[in-house]
Amino acid sequence: MSTYLLRRIWQMIPTLAGVMLLVFFLFNVFGGDPAAILAGKVASKEKIDAIREQLGLNAPIWVQLWIFVKQVFTFDFGASWSTNEAVSAIILQKAPVSLTVMLQVWLLDAIVAVTLAVAVAYKRGSFTDRAVMGICTAAMSISLLLYVVVGQWLLAYKLEWFPVLGWSDDFWTNVSTYAPLPILLLLFVSIAPSLRLYRSFVVEETGQDYARTARAKGASEHRVMFVHVLRNAAVPIVTNLALALPGLFVGSFLIEMVFSIPGLGKEIVNAVQRSDFPVIKAITVYLAMFAMAVNLLVDVLYKRLDPRVELK
Amino acid sequence: MTQQQASYGFWRAAGKRLWADKLARFCMAVLVVYFLVAGAAGMGWVAKDWNEEVGVSYANPSFLGDDYPNPQGKNSIISQDVLVIDEKQKAVDPLAPYYEEIEKNAAAYEKAEVKPSWTLLLGGDKWGRDVLDKVIKAGQVSISIGLASALLAVFIGTVLGALGGYFGGKLGDLLEWFYNIFTSVPYILLVLAFAAVFGKGVSTVILVLGFVGWTGTYRLIRAEYIKQRGRDYVMAANAIGASHGRKMFVHILPNVSHLILVQLSQLVVDFIKAEVILSFLGLGVPTDSVSWGIMINEVMPELVLGKWWQLATVAVVMSTFVVSFGLFTDLLRDALDPKASRR
């Protein structure tokens, strides 16, 4: 096990190096001179000069790369080009806001989608199954944007069931007042594809030989489904849920924009609009690191769920 | 030689299966209409003047009539009292001798300008543009972006996936490294990072979506090539003495082509949705152009004013297209891959 972990961490190094190279080339080489980008966005010439100095733009490219690598490992990307706040402070401040919304979405989605998936897979081939699948296809096809725009207008503006937008500093106010509508709308969008996917996992397993064996043993259809099939279908389902974790930190940037939720997603969109490169660079690199850690976690989890998997 | 027997190859059999499905035929009909209209818009045959001010601001849709309560509509207009100039005034007005000339000039000018209409077929937007024309033009832009970026992504994904899956080894490792890099950053963040650097514009959106979105196709095609590479028919081709190129493209490619087609179809839908969101956030198509995303971006303040028709139009038009395309993709998958279809 520890050999395995060691090897996996060893294997992550090239990937991480690759992500850093990608980000470096994207922003420092293709991104061009901050002076040109920031013309009109940042007033003072001194500040631009300071940025050039900080990035080492006057030095050869490998020095610039070295500066970038140092930034990554010292968690110091300097200050945002537009707000002058420290980038690390921005991330630490915004990430929990996104999580307040997204963790709930993640949990509710898992509960609802898995329950429904098992239910329709149980009744596979029936009218209910086909109807639910049809609705899912249609629901999946409609853009998230329409749900958000129409949902906000109808449920908040017209019916006044929820506040139209906003966010407060108090966690419980957020959870009870501002978060429910965004969560509801995100669930509308996320459940359909999850449901379809999980159903296919469950249905795949119901056709396996061991399910037939369980029936031949005299297990009831319920038992076959919940003890035998679901336990096997859990392997891909849990994997899928874990892999969705890194995305949670970005939150749904669309929903954060529309509902003015000051999370990481909104921060990213603003940064992109203002060409605030340090913020984007930092978030991209750290999320990639996090995603790699989650991947490792998934593999270890996989071993716990599926005894056939050998960690070599 | 023998005469052609009624023998169905894979594609004809799949086509027959697809055609036998009423829903598939309906979806295809809808899609054909959209593609024809988008094509016509692309050629400039329709919706050429989408950017012209042809109606009053927020012109009502025709079916509501022009007396629908509209703050800027006809019945709420502050009546413009026409100033009647009598002889007495003429006498004191120093401009009086030039009236005729002024009126003539004004008439000439007025002829050149189209009188904005009070109603338009599906209503007008804030600047009095025809929503119908706009939605057609926007459809052309969104659909072409979806198609072009999907083609690009599928092309990259297929070529890399085929190379990585077929050859494996060092080349395969290199491509896997590439894949790992691209997938360790959440997709949408990567799109935004690219968009931040490359700026706005239709071609940028296509390139960004294409260059970021190839990973799924790569994964699928690579896995498929690895699977097919070990199959006996490839082994037999190898025993015959077929070259690598022949094995890759003549033997294996036709056996995965149905997956590529399904993938393409799926990505068109995904990328249209992505474009809509990017444009909505102001990171996609520039605002002097139009797309479905830009239209939705405009409707938020309109809704507050009670001007729902632009939203309704774009929602119906876009959803019809995307739902038809999504259903079509599913049915296509079922027809092409009956074994893997939903049981």
Next chain:
Amino acid sequence: MTTENLLEIKNLRVTFRLGKNERFEALQGVNYVIPKNSVVALVGESGSGKSVSAMAIMDLLPRANTEIPADSGMVFEGTDLLKQTEKQRRDLCGKHISMIFQDPMTSLNPVYRVGDQIVEVLRLHKPLSKNEAKKRAVELLREVGIPDPETRINSYPHEMSGGQQQRVMIAMAIACEPKLLIADEPTTALDVTIQKQIIELLMKLKQSHGMSVLFITHDLELVREIADHVVVMHRGVIKEQGPAESVFTAPKDPYTRALLACRPTIDKRPIRLPIVEDFLQGREHELPQGERSRGVSPADPIILQVNNLKKTFRVKQGLFSHKEVAAVKDVSFKLARGKTLGIVGESGSGKTTLGKTILRLNSCEGGEVIYNNKNLMGLSDREFQPYKRQLQIIFQNPYASLNPRFTVGDILLEPMRVHGIHDTDKDRADHAIQLLRRVGLDEKAFHKYPHEFSGGQRQRISIARCLSMKPEILVCDESVSALDVSVQAQVLNLLQELQDEYGMSYLFISHDLSVVKYISDEVLVMHHGEMVEYANSDELYREPKHAYTQKLLAAIPGR
């Protein structure tokens, strides 16, 4: 033995709804009985409906599209199962009737320990506490011959070998002392030595537990010694049934006679194998008499010589290191022109790897293959290219070895194009059609796709593809193993005719000792990558020298 019947199947009809207007009648009125404490063998080829009847007894057929008419009857100890509720029938399963399946690997739930899977069936039907059930599970594992059952009870299925997995399945099946055990091809996925052990175990348990066994198989010979009663099925109807002795010694139905005759046996080697048509069309007395003599003498010219061939695979191990695993170790033989060398071994013996390595479909880690005074292993890819047409291969799975997107015409023309045989496609097509006729296919096949053909026909297409290059050496890698016995005989006959006609040399790789005996002049026995014995086939079968060969031969069913 009592005369009382345990299960009576009366006029059983099973119809599957396939599409809107499509129906398939899998069983067309089947009658048989299973007496108490007896072994009934249900024999038939694929599509005969033998498994369907077992699944019907267990109520395992998909309810949604299965129809069993009301006049069918399935009477188990006096009650008609078809009149019972779904729940009643399910309760019967595992308790009074239990079943084991063909593939034990997939039939066991991969995520639960084998002990827990046995405990489950015990606790479903008996009021046992967890501990009691666990104790009983250990006893059961010991009874089915799993060594060290106290530890093995905590193993997962994938940690066991195929034979052990099937033993676990059997332990699960007998856990609640059922009155009837249904065994559906229980040994087909296993090696012959394991097959023998499993059958012996089943018979022992049948005696000690006093149960009846319904043994379903495609292989008549397999049940010759164990069955009390044999039922022969073909396409949903029973062709013949009766006491085992009379079915084997005096079969009444021509189909039964065909099944018995067309399977090669190790004591006879007819000039041509009889095929089912010979019997059904009443030509069984016209079959050529006499036997073919086989063997290689030192005077025969050698076409291929293999010296000390080695093949290893690299397996990752630890942080950075690799482990070399030998699949073929030091194999040497000589193949005589126009003769057949049989290569036998169980799964994992390296016999298939050996065949592929000789054809350079694998890399090779040592040794030489001499053909035409050239070491083929030492050539570059470019230099080897012209030799490819001389060495061809026919694979095991007729469904996978033909490109599904090519027409038969494309499949046959491709090798001729690659090797520049004939100048125009017209000539090539004419040649292809000749070949199709030669292997016994209609010329209409030229424009069809592989999926339109049966397994046997596809193997004929594969053979035609090889013939298009006029190879000197043909590797047959389990080429008839996936085919039904009746089809197997036809393909074997075709291969023999072609050898007589074209003088090709065969490397015939198979796990089936009877088939190898029938077709081979020489035999090479492989075990764990090593060649353990190599001799003329008559000699090897008469007096095997190596202990492993002796063990293999002893395990041949019906011997």
